[in-house]
Amino acid sequence: MLTYAVRRIAIAVPVFLGITVVAFAFVRMLPGDPVKMQLDPTQLQGPSASDYIERQRAAFGLDQPVPVQYVRWLGQVFQGDLGYSYQLKVPVTQLFGERVGPSLTLIVTGVLVALLAGLVLGVVAALRQNSWADYTIGTGGMLAISIPGFFLGLMTIYVFALKLGVLPSSGLRTLDEEPSFADGMRHLILPAGVLAATLVGPYMRYVRQGMLEVLDQKFVTTAVAKGVPWAAVVTRHALRNALIPLTTAIAVQLPALLAGTVLIEKVFAWPGMGTLILDAVNGRDYPVLLGAVLLTAVAVMVCNLLADLAAAVLDPRIRLT
Numbered sequence: 001m002l003t004y005a006v007r008r009i010a011i012a013v014p015v016f017l018g019i020t021v022v023a024f025a026f027v028r029m030l031p032g033d034p035v036k037m038q039l040d041p042t043q044l045q046g047p048s049a050s051d052y053i054e055r056q057r058a059a060f061g062l063d064q065p066v067p068v069q070y071v072r073w074l075g076q077v078f079q080g081d082l083g084y085s086y087q088l089k090v091p092v093t094q095l096f097g098e099r100v101g102p103s104l105t106l107i108v109t110g111v112l113v114a115l116l117a118g119l120v121l122g123v124v125a126a127l128r129q130n131s132w133a134d135y136t137i138g139t140g141g142m143l144a145i146s147i148p149g150f151f152l153g154l155m156t157i158y159v160f161a162l163k164l165g166v167l168p169s170s171g172l173r174t175l176d177e178e179p180s181f182a183d184g185m186r187h188l189i190l191p192a193g194v195l196a197a198t199l200v201g202p203y204m205r206y207v208r209q210g211m212l213e214v215l216d217q218k219f220v221t222t223a224v225a226k227g228v229p230w231a232a233v234v235t236r237h238a239l240r241n242a243l244i245p246l247t248t249a250i251a252v253q254l255p256a257l258l259a260g261t262v263l264i265e266k267v268f269a270w271p272g273m274g275t276l277i278l279d280a281v282n283g284r285d286y287p288v289l290l291g292a293v294l295l296t297a298v299a300v301m302v303c304n305l306l307a308d309l310a311a312a313v314l315d316p317r318i319r320l321t
Helices: 002-028 040-045 050-062 066-079 092-127 133-145 149-163 181-214 216-224 230-260 264-266 273-283 286-315
Strands: none
Touching: 002 066, 002 286, 092 133, 092 181, 092 264, 092 273, 092 286, 133 181, 149 181, 149 264, 181 230, 181 264, 216 230, 216 273, 230 273, 230 286, 264 273, 273 286
C-alpha cells in the first residue's frame, strides 16, 4: 500500500504541472483588465488614467509576456507564495487561511449529516425494496435533489428566521454578542442543513443500490446459511461493501464543494471560499483565482488517494501494490 501511495504521488506531480498551465492560460483569457476593474468609470476618463493603469500593470507584472508571467508565478508557488490579491491587497494565503475554516466547517458538517441520513435511509430502502417505505424514501430523495439549494435556503430563512425566529438568518455569529460555541452552532444549522438536504438524495441512492447488489452476492447467502445474525450480515458484510462506491463519490465531491457552495454561502452571508472565488471572478483577481484552482486540484488528488486506500480497507479483496 505504501508503494501504491508513493507511485500515485509521483504521478500527481506532472498532473499538477499540467493543471497549472491550463489554469493560468484560461484565467488570462478572461475578458476584462484586472487593473481597470478596480477603478471607478469616471477615473478611466482622466488624462492621467492611462499612465496610472500602465504603472499598476507593471506593479502586478502584467506588462510581461504571458510565458514569463507563468514561470514567475510557478516559482512563487513552489516557494509557498500564491501572490497578493489585486483587490484586497493582502496575501492570497492569508485570505485562504481566513476563508477555508468556515467553508470546511460548513462542508464537513453538511456532508456528515447527509452521510448519516443517507446511510440510514439507503439501508431501510434496500431492506424494504418495493415497499411503501422504499417508495417514500425514493420520492423524498428525488424531491431533495430537485429543489435548488438557494431556493431551499430562502425557504428555511423565511420559516425559521423570519416567521418562527428560532434561528439566525446569516453570518458566522451574532455581532453584538461574545463569540461562543452555542452561538456558532445556531448560525451553522441552517446553511449546513440546506447543504445536507442537497446531498442526502444521491448518498441514499448510492447506499440503496450498493446494498441491493451486495445482498444478492453468494457470500451474503453463505453467511446467512451459517447462522450469522442478520444485523451482522447487514452491517459487517453488506453495508461495508456497499460503502465503497459512496466513499469514492464523496472523495471526488468534497474538493468541489470548496467552491461549489457559493450559492448557499451567498444566501446565508457565510464568509467562505465560495464567496471569495465569486468576488475574485467578478474583479478578475488572478492570484486568488489561480490559488483557488491549485487548492482544489491538490484537494482532489489527496481525496482520491484517500478514497482508494479506504476502499482497500473496506474490501480486503482490493490490493493496492
